[in-house]
Amino acid sequence: KNEVEQSPQNLTAQEGEFITINCSYSVGISALHWLQQHPGGGIVSLFMLSSGKKKHGRLIATINIQEKHSSLHITASHPRDSAVYICAVGGTSYGKLTFGQGTILTVHP
Amino acid sequence: ETGVTQTPRHLVMGMTNKKSLKCEQHLGHNAMYWYKQSAKKPLELMFVYSLEERVENNSVPSRFSPECPNSSHLFLHLHTLQPEDSALYLCASSRTSGLTDTQYFGPGTRLTVL
DSSP, rough: OOOOEEEOOOEETTTTOOOOEEEOOOOSEEEEEEEEEOTTTTTTEEEEEEEEEEEETEEEEETTTTTEEEEEESSSGGGGGGGEEEEEEEESSSSOOEEEHHHHHHEEE | OOOOEEEEEEEOOOTTEEEEEEEEOOOOOOOEEEEEEETOOEEEEEHHHHHHHHEEOSSOTTTTTEEEEEEEEEEEEEESSGGGGGGEEEEEEEESSSSOOOOOOOOOOOEOOO
16 A cells, blocks of 8 residues: 555546545655646646645645645636646655655546 | 756667766755656655755665766766666755755656667
């Protein structure tokens, strides 16, 4: 079993729908990151969370430390949101993030 | 030029070749990373450098040899690779190697080993 599990693995939505991607982890962490990877490989960091909730535009990320669970929400989804969304957690080792397998999101117009 | 750049973007090499991947960051960061992304597998950390010293070596085979001559440049030297080493190799940098610092990624080098 991976230390970081994401669900669903694949997600298809219609433009405008509300989207939720989940991340569960089994280790103690100091921080959780949500990343976005577009076709071609480039990765962009969306959020870093250690508690609570963060919002940036149409994206909202929440974390529940007790339940070892985080969610990434996208409101009013758009085809340009189509990408792979990756959850990563940091434990105690220098710079060592452990990554989930990613959620492939496709938003149709 | 800003951000994190990687060269080459694509590389095809035979199992007996020696090649190097280059990463450069223009963000004034002190930590740099090499990651491997294989098809249908999560990103795997290979190496972490902080202030030009290697602080993490994630059980990577010796056919991969990193070099960090200064805080802006990171190399990954490759020799006698195997076909299973074909993957996307990503470089990243962050202000420090602390786990709460955002990592900024380069576009990656798509490596194919024949």
